[in-house]
Amino acid sequence: MAANMDEKASAQISLELSSTGSYRVKRCLLAAIVFASTCFLLTSRYTYNTHFNSSPHTISSFQKCSINNFLSTGLPFLDNAAPLPISEFVQRRQNLATALVADGLDAFVVEPGYTFQYYANISQKDWEVWEPEERPFLMVVHPVVGHDGEVKAKTRFLCPSFEVERARLLGMPFDDELEFVSWEEHWNPYETLRENWNGDKSGIVKDPKVMVDDEMRDFIQRGSGENGFEVVGLGGEVERVKQTKTKREIEILRAVNTGTVEAVREMRKCMYPGLTEDEVMEVLDNTLRAAGLEPFFDIVLFDENASNPHGGTDGSKVLEAETFVLIDVGAHLYGYSSDICRTFFPPFNPKPTTPVEFATLSSLVKEKLSVWDLVLDAQTASMVAMHANATAASIDIAARNIISDAGYGDAFTHRVGHGIGIKAHESPYMNKGNTETLLRQGMTFTSEPGVYLVDKFGVRHEDVLLVGEGDELPKVLSGTRAVGPWDP
Structure with missing residues (x-):
């Protein structure tokens, strides 16, 4: 015309x-x-964004704009989150002891990592900042059943003798004095633990049955098995202890995930043509840090680079008006993880507001809009299916059916979601083969369906969800879901 x-x-x-x-x-x-x-x-x-027109196009001004936007929100998502008290960790070990009895186990054994952090607030880096070393430092949680049937947790630490005092200085969350089984460099540590299984050298216990998690290194499992322990992998009621979140955990997860989404939204308002993927990533990371959130991964992908869900390109692709931007990012707060994803157009690509304006869009942009809506519909379907007693597989299938029915089934290349807590990816995992795991109230998951069209673009929407009671729909712990590619 x-x-x-x-x-x-x-x-x-x-x-x-x-x-x-x-x-x-x-x-x-x-x-x-x-x-x-x-x-x-x-x-x-179209009417352009006034703020965009008035903003100088430099990296420093981009970062200043992003951080100021984020801080100007007042950061209300932080209001109900707080570091966990000692009592929370004490209760976790009590829950673990009860689960050990239910699973017929003599102890749970972990080395520093995410699970150790869950029960005693020590990560692998807290213990060994240089590298994981060959000397085992293990936390051993035993269930002790009283005459009245009450179960209590008894915790001890297998530790090299010269490291005992350093271990005491870690400030682990215990009400009582820490108890150590120490071993000298020329001793067999696993034999030492077994000889002291009852707290003294009153005799070697026959074949204690201990559970380990998936972070336990192979040489420690083999060493234990070769010295009289029956070692079994993580599962049963023990695995479920960490999967079900408390109110305090939920508030931290809500804070860190909502904050991460808001950082992306506020940063987006400041984007301008010519930015590279790496530059956007750096500014987003610094924006998160300005609110006390510590980023631990950040994937920024433009157009065809996003057809590979986790990237792999060099971060140099340049932002243009019709670029579809995919950002998948995670941060930590009080030890808990965010993991969210948004796909959107930059702010200098004005949104069409009339049928005539929509008709002038290119066929590629129209396909981007169609796929964006499709993926959101798939996420909605996964949420409707996500309720207590549903199988993990059913959540994946609900989203996958929507995408497959639209003809994009082969382009949805990964599971629909995973558990999240201290670790960004933790069990249960929602894939169509996981028909045995039933969801429970208090579990937290991502829902992140996607469509990835090689050499064209990729779309993924990811939010964090809390399983409710009965048939109740899950609660969104990442603030509000995306509305559209101009309102992510």
């Missing part, structure tokens, strides 16, 4: 000028008409 208007105007001017015989005037007026028409169309088609 605009092109026809230009042609008619040009023809009319040409007719008028031909009667004067002035070729130079004709050319000038023609150029002026075309220029004026083009400017009119560009300025009247």
Whole structure:
């Protein structure tokens, strides 16, 4: 329509000028008409974001804009989150002891890592900042059953003798004095533990049955098995202890995930043409840090780079108006993880507001919009299916059916979600083969369906959800879900 208007105007001017015989005037007026028409169309088609037009396009101003936007929200998502008290860790070990009895186990054995952090607030880096070393430092939680049937947790630490005092200085969350089984460098640590299984050298216990988690290194499992322990992998009621979140855990998860989403939204408002994926990543990381959230992964992908869900390109692709931006990012707060994803257009690509404006969009942009809506519908279907006593498989299948029915089944290349807590990826895992795991009230999951079209673009929406009671729909712990590609 605009092109026809230009042609008619040009023809009319040409007719008028031909009667004067002035070729130079004709050319000038023609150029002026075309220029004026083009400017009119560009300025009247959409209304640009005022803040974007007034912002200087430098990395430093981009970062300042992003951080100021984020802080100006007042960070209300932090209001109900707080570090966990000692009593929370004491109760966790009590819950573990009860689960050990239910599973017929003599102890749970872990080395520093995410599970150790859950029960005693010590990560692998807290213990060995240099590298995981060969000397085992183990936490051993025993269930002690009283005459009245009450179960209590008894915790001891197998520790190299010269490291005992350093272990005491870690400030682990215990009400009572820490108890150690120490071993000298020339001793067999596993034999030492077995000899002291009852707290003294009253005799070697026959084949204690101990459970370990998936972070336990192979040489420790083998060493234990070769010295009389029956070692079994994580499962049963013991595994479920960490899967079910308390009110305090939920508030931290809500804070860190909502905050991460809000950081992405506020950063987006400041984006401008020419930014690279790496530059966006760096500014987003610093924006998160400004609110006390510590990023631990950040995937920023533009258009065809996002067709590989976890990236792999060099971060140099440049942002343009019709670029689809996919950001998958996680941060920590009080030891708990966020893991969210948004896909969107940059702010300098104005949103069409009328059917005429929509009709002028390219076929590629229209496909982006269609796939964006499809993936959101798939996420909605997963949420409807996510309730207590549903199988983990059913959540994946609900989302996958939506995408498959639309003809994009082969482009949904990963599971729909996973558990989340201290660790960003923890069990249970929601894939269509996990038909045995039943969801329980208080479990927290991501829902992150996606469609990935090689050499074109990728779309993923990811939020963190809390399983409710009965058939209740899950609660969103990442604030509010995405509304559209201009409102992620």
